Amino acid sequence: MVVEQRGKASLRDQVTPINLRKVELSCKACSLTELCLPRGLSKDEIDDFNLGVIRQDPIHRGNQLFRTGDNFRSFYAVKSGSLKVHINTPDGGEQIVGFHMAGELLGLDGLDNQHHTFTASALETTSLCELPFNIIEDLCKRYSTLYQELCALMGREIAEYQAMLLVLGKRSAEERIATFLLSLSKRFNKRGFSGNKFNLSMSRHDIANYLGLAPETVSRLLGRLHEEDILTVERRYVQIHDVEKLHEIGGNRSDNSERAAASFAG
Amino acid sequence: MVVEQRGKASLRDQVTPINLRKVELSCKACSLTELCLPRGLSKDEIDDFNLGVIRQDPIHRGNQLFRTGDNFRSFYAVKSGSLKVHINTPDGGEQIVGFHMAGELLGLDGLDNQHHTFTASALETTSLCELPFNIIEDLCKRYSTLYQELCALMGREIAEYQAMLLVLGKRSAEERIATFLLSLSKRFNKRGFSGNKFNLSMSRHDIANYLGLAPETVSRLLGRLHEEDILTVERRYVQIHDVEKLHEIGGNRSDNSERAAASFAG
DNA sequence: CGCAGACTTGATTACGCTCAATTTGGGTGG
DNA sequence: CCACCCAAATTGAGCGTAATCAAGTCTGCG
Numbered sequence: 001m002v003v004e005q006r007g008k009a010s011l012r013d014q015v016t017p018i019n020l021r022k023v024e025l026s027c028k029a030c031s032l033t034e035l036c037l038p039r040g041l042s043k044d045e046i047d048d049f050n051l052g053v054i055r056q057d058p059i060h061r062g063n064q065l066f067r068t069g070d071n072f073r074s075f076y077a078v079k080s081g082s083l084k085v086h087i088n089t090p091d092g093g094e095q096i097v098g099f100h101m102a103g104e105l106l107g108l109d110g111l112d113n114q115h116h117t118f119t120a121s122a123l124e125t126t127s128l129c130e131l132p133f134n135i136i137e138d139l140c141k142r143y144s145t146l147y148q149e150l151c152a153l154m155g156r157e158i159a160e161y162q163a164m165l166l167v168l169g170k171r172s173a174e175e176r177i178a179t180f181l182l183s184l185s186k187r188f189n190k191r192g193f194s195g196n197k198f199n200l201s202m203s204r205h206d207i208a209n210y211l212g213l214a215p216e217t218v219s220r221l222l223g224r225l226h227e228e229d230i231l232t233v234e235r236r237y238v239q240i241h242d243v244e245k246l247h248e249i250g251g252n253r254s255d256n257s258e259r260a261a262a263s264f265a266g
Numbered sequence: 267m268v269v270e271q272r273g274k275a276s277l278r279d280q281v282t283p284i285n286l287r288k289v290e291l292s293c294k295a296c297s298l299t300e301l302c303l304p305r306g307l308s309k310d311e312i313d314d315f316n317l318g319v320i321r322q323d324p325i326h327r328g329n330q331l332f333r334t335g336d337n338f339r340s341f342y343a344v345k346s347g348s349l350k351v352h353i354n355t356p357d358g359g360e361q362i363v364g365f366h367m368a369g370e371l372l373g374l375d376g377l378d379n380q381h382h383t384f385t386a387s388a389l390e391t392t393s394l395c396e397l398p399f400n401i402i403e404d405l406c407k408r409y410s411t412l413y414q415e416l417c418a419l420m421g422r423e424i425a426e427y428q429a430m431l432l433v434l435g436k437r438s439a440e441e442r443i444a445t446f447l448l449s450l451s452k453r454f455n456k457r458g459f460s461g462n463k464f465n466l467s468m469s470r471h472d473i474a475n476y477l478g479l480a481p482e483t484v485s486r487l488l489g490r491l492h493e494e495d496i497l498t499v500e501r502r503y504v505q506i507h508d509v510e511k512l513h514e515i516g517g518n519r520s521d522n523s524e525r526a527a528a529s530f531a532g
Numbered sequence: 533c534g535c536a537g538a539c540t541t542g543a544t545t546a547c548g549c550t551c552a553a554t555t556t557g558g559g560t561g562g
Numbered sequence: 563c564c565a566c567c568c569a570a571a572t573t574g575a576g577c578g579t580a581a582t583c584a585a586g587t588c589t590g591c592g
Contacts, residue, residue: 040267087432093318095431095432095435097431097432098428106458108420108421108424109416109421109424109425109428110421111418111421111424112418112421112422112424112425113418113421117425117428118428137355140413141410142406144403147403147406148381151376151377151420152346152377152379153559154374154377154417154420154421154424155374155375155376155377155378156378157424158374158375158378158420158423158424158427159375159378159383161424161427161428161430161431162363162364162375162383162384162427163365164427164431165361165427165430165431166353166361167435167441168431168434168435168478169361169434169476169477170478170479172547172548173547173548193415196295202572203570203571204572205570206573209435209555210435211435212434212435212436213548213549214549214550215570215571216548216550216571216572216573217547217548217549218571219570219571219572219573220548220572220573223572223573231568235556235557235570235571248508252310270589282579286592438579439579439580462588469538469539470538470539470540471538471539479580479581480581481538481539482539482540482541482580482581482582483579483581485539485540485541486540486541486580489540489541501538501539501588501589533572533587533592534591534592535568535590535591535592536590536591536592537588537589537590538587538588538589538590539586539588539589540585540586540587540588541584541585541586541587542565542583542584542585542586543578543582543583543584544581544582544583544584544586545580545581545582545583546576546579546580546581546582547578547579547580547581548577548578548579549577549578549579550575550576550577550578551574551576551577552572552573552575553572553574553575554572554573554574554575554581555570555571555572555573556569556570556571556572557568557569557571558564558567558568558569558570559564559568559569560566560567560568560575561564561565561566561567562564562565562566562568
């Protein structure tokens with residue numbers, strides 16, 4: 001068996017107690033307000049929201065924020081860094097169901113039965129805000145904007161998973177890679193970073209796992225995209241040169257089940 | 267729950283306006299109360315809830331409940347029958363992202379941006395309750411039980427999609443079919459029907475589309491399971507003989523290091 | 533009775549996995 | 563500073579699963 005997860009990883013995977021020491025930084029001052037949950041609240045309302053937020057010291061690569069089965073207490077907003085969300089199987093394997101970058105919320109998977117379905121592990125040094133659910137719940141009753149925002153957020157999460165279903169169900173390996181890179185690019189863009197040049201915080205192994213491919217395939221296809229001058233990959237550093245072509249490759253090709261050829265008639 | 271389908275598909279696929287004539291049936295009298303949104307409400311609260319529900323005449327096979335881009339107004343609870351939720355691509359193709367059976371809610375995909383991401387089409391004659399979102403929203407403020415139920419529902423939907431990601435990302439064709447059948451079986455069971463004998467309301471084509479396979483593969487694998495006496499398939503009628511073995515095939519195999527556990531849905 | 537659509541079955545092809553051998557780069561210690 | 567080690571990534575060869583292409587069968591219905 002393979003299990004290269006072992007080794008150093010087994011040490012990193014240990015849970016470290018989260019340090020709850022407050023860091024001096026208010027929601028109002030946070031650069032991610034526009035992306036985060038309090039989006040749409042008035043200044044006073046944000047102050048109110050702010051009181052409920054627990055700010056944590058950064059967690060380091062491999063540390064776990066919560067694990068499958070943990071009691072669900074809080075959402076978490078990523079301030080910086082990134083995490084992967086996954087299931088660990090008893091035998092040491094894992095299945096990654098998503099990555100969360102700065103400005104993104106996680107922990108919604110606990111809403112179902114008050115326990116987390118998944119495990120969240122930091123891919124790099126990562127800062128988070130903890131948003132206790134009981135507080136969010138209270139605030140929702142007072143501020144319907146917040147309630148709507150939360151609903152929208154869940155709706156968006158659902159829509160994203162459904163989109164991913166599409167990718168995994170119908171797309172070729174090359175299309176998956178392209179779609180994945182475009183998704184990252186878009187997300188980096190959204191929070192003010194370059195969408196054309198960025199570092200992948202996850203390994204090829206993680207990408208492959210997430211996309212339902214073998215790591216070798218990921219490597220090969222990245223190589224091919226590089227050869228075709230669509231992008232440049234140097235280890236974790238990616239530069240996208242031809243977004244258009246990448247879009248074409250990963251893009252919204254009609255599915256193959258209906259053999260209907262795309263009509264030119266508008 | 268038999269409802270054989272017949273008629274001409276080309277005619278059936280047309281959209282018919284939904285008839286909103288109220289049918290005399292209260293939530294309290296409904297056999298699905300225990301599965302539906304008002305679950306957990308007191309009798310009086312259910313009465314209150316009941317007032318907001320719009321009951322519709324059944325819709326027929328191929329009719330669409332809502333379409334991609336439609337304004338989001340309501341959730342829908344399936345009273346009987348079933349629907350598929352899918353995206354239509356411009357050229358006539360489609361991607362199915364889920365099936366909804368009696369006792370299940372749909373329409374959550376509209377929460378994101380007040381428009382439906384997906385189209386919902388009846389697979390057979392199907393009765394529904396419409397739950398206008400603004401009314402649900404109001405009720406949520408008054409009855410925190412309902413609010414929690416709604417959150418749990420969304421959480422469950424998210425968890426289900428994530429589970430499906432797993433299936434599509436990592437499972438072989440045979441594992442997908444087995445998992446699919448088991449999921450149906452479980453859902454039939456949950457609402458009091460036999461989980462061992464049931465009719466598929468969807469075509470092989472739909473199953474294939476949903477599972478990311480070719481229709482031929484679905485057919486072949488069902489045939490194989492039949493040969494191996496694990497089940498009997500006669501067109502749409504399925505009898506499962508050996509649930510255990512089916513579980514083995516689709517389920518949590520531990521002999522393969524990277525295979526992840528698929529069904530954890532409680 | 534014959535047609536249409538859904539389904540099944542068979543033959544062939546190809547995409548991506550597996551196995552295996554290197555290469556690269558980061559980290560560590562001499 | 564270099565040698566060494568280990569993990570991550572790349573590259574190559576061969577294979578297997580499921581898609582594709584192509585008949586052929588079954589069923590309901592006009």
